[in-house]
Amino acid sequence: MIAAGLDPISQFEIHKLIELKIGKFDLSFTNSSLMMVVAVVCICAWLVLSSKRALIPGRAQSIAELSYEFVANMIRSSAGTDGLRFFPFVFSLFIFILFANLLGMIPFFFTTTSHIIVTFTLAMLVIGLVVLYGVWKNGFGFLKLFWPSGVPIILKVVLIVPIEIISFISRPISLSVRLWANMFAGHVLLKLFAGFAISMVTALGFFPGALGAIVPYAMTLALTPLEFLVAFVQAYVFALLTCVYLSDALHPGH
Amino acid sequence: MPDTEEHMQNLSDTERLDELSKKLNAKRQSLAPETSHASNSRMAEGFKYASEFSAAVLVGAALGYAVDKGLNSSPWGLLIGLLLGLGGGVINIIRAAQETLATEDLGQDLPETNEE
Numbered sequence: 001m002i003a004a005g006l007d008p009i010s011q012f013e014i015h016k017l018i019e020l021k022i023g024k025f026d027l028s029f030t031n032s033s034l035m036m037v038v039a040v041v042c043i044c045a046w047l048v049l050s051s052k053r054a055l056i057p058g059r060a061q062s063i064a065e066l067s068y069e070f071v072a073n074m075i076r077s078s079a080g081t082d083g084l085r086f087f088p089f090v091f092s093l094f095i096f097i098l099f100a101n102l103l104g105m106i107p108f109f110f111t112t113t114s115h116i117i118v119t120f121t122l123a124m125l126v127i128g129l130v131v132l133y134g135v136w137k138n139g140f141g142f143l144k145l146f147w148p149s150g151v152p153i154i155l156k157v158v159l160i161v162p163i164e165i166i167s168f169i170s171r172p173i174s175l176s177v178r179l180w181a182n183m184f185a186g187h188v189l190l191k192l193f194a195g196f197a198i199s200m201v202t203a204l205g206f207f208p209g210a211l212g213a214i215v216p217y218a219m220t221l222a223l224t225p226l227e228f229l230v231a232f233v234q235a236y237v238f239a240l241l242t243c244v245y246l247s248d249a250l251h252p253g254h
Numbered sequence: 255m256p257d258t259e260e261h262m263q264n265l266s267d268t269e270r271l272d273e274l275s276k277k278l279n280a281k282r283q284s285l286a287p288e289t290s291h292a293s294n295s296r297m298a299e300g301f302k303y304a305s306e307f308s309a310a311v312l313v314g315a316a317l318g319y320a321v322d323k324g325l326n327s328s329p330w331g332l333l334i335g336l337l338l339g340l341g342g343g344v345i346n347i348i349r350a351a352q353e354t355l356a357t358e359d360l361g362q363d364l365p366e367t368n369e370e
Contacts (some may be wrong), residue, residue: 159341166314166342167349174309174346178301234297244353 006195008188012114032118035110041098067095073242081245086246089129093122093213094239101183101231105224112189116180123172126242145252161226175241182234186227193219298352306350307343314339 026053050060055155057065071091075083096112104111112118146164147156196216201209265273318335322328 018319159338162338163341163345166310166339167319167345168307169317170306170313170342171345172315177309178305181305182298182301228296237298237302 006191006199008191008195011110011187011191012184014115023078031110032112032115035103039096039103039112042103043095043099045155067091071211071238071239074236075243075246078240078243082250083243083246086129086243090239090242090246093126093242094235097179097238098232098235101235102228104183104187105228105231108245111183111187112183113179114183116176119176119180120172122177122179126175126245127172128158130249133246134252137249138252142249142252159213171241171245179234179238182230186223186230190220190223190227193217193223303347303351306346310342310346311336311339316344 014030014032016028016030018032020027020029045063046060050058050064052058054061068091071094072084072087075087075090079086098130100112103109104114131142134145138144145168146161148160148164191204193216197213197220200213200216203209205211300307314335315332316335318333318339320329321331321335325331
């Protein structure tokens with residue numbers, strides 16, 4: 001029982017809460033889906049309840065306004081002012097990832113973003129939007145992204161274009177792997193050190209065990225704020241890179 | 255600074271407009287967003303470069319492997335794809351580093367406020 005609780009990987013297991021099968025597809029409602037719903041409900045509650053539009057904002061409203069400013073400035077500085085048409089997209093993405101990460105920090109809560117398929121879906125959403133919007137707005141001009149100027153044509157065809165294409169395809173992968181790896185590694189580390197402290201006590205008895213548990217406990221204590229920081233920074237990085245990629249779609253050819 | 259009411263009144267409309275828009279621009283620049291990378295932890299930085307590089311290598315190798323499967327040209331597709339992937343990884347890292355440098359403005363003078 002305790003050994004199962006100490007396993008650092010078991011926290012990522014998916015449990016089906018409501019079975020649902022449509023054709024060949026398994027659309028069961030899992031604990032991961034539950035946490036996504038919780039995140040969305042929290043976000044909606046926060047934004048709806050805080051939008052009283054008081055002239056002197058209360059706490060919730062000023063946090064909402066700050067996050068609006070934060071995301072808007074991020075878009076302006078990395079995708080230009082015309083990137084602001086993507087504000088709803090970037091804002092939802094940022095806030096959703098932030099809430100999913102932060103909710104995962106609550107003990108016994110599942111972290112949705114610690115599954116690569118979730119982060120990969122989010123990344124594909126971004127890249128899909130970049131490609132669709134880029135082609136819709138620029139037509140074939142979007143392909144200038146792979147066709148830099150000022151390079152001899154032979155070199156371009158043989159070397160640069162394949163490399164640029166690989167670099168472009170690698171974007172959703174690096175985007176999703178980064179978020180997933182950070183969340184996954186962070187939670188494994190936390191669980192590992194906290195588990196050490198517990199197994200010290202169970203293995204050595206109360207007094208010597210508690211003495212031995214000081215070091216892993218201190219590590220847990222130090223890692224927890226770091227994980228909160230990572231939760232924020234990764235949501236920020238994801239949103240920032242989304243802006244950078246969107247700026248490619250808005251103005252290709254650098 | 256010649257921005258007293260009296261001075262403003264002596265100017266023609268266009269001059270006044272220029273003056274005002276200059277002021278407005280200066281104000282805008284001082285309000286421009288300062289991108290804060292300060293909270294970015296070093297571990298996140300490391301993860302960034304690691305994922306940028308490895309993703310490109312993986313994609314290159316996978317594309318090469320797919321070409322091999324399609325054209326029965328094993329092992330050349332995988333080899334060339336891997337090499338191109340390495341190149342793509344280096345490019346990714348350079349771009350990521352450039353983005354970081356651009357937002358951190360290292361070694362720059364204080365922003366000039368009163369310039370067109």
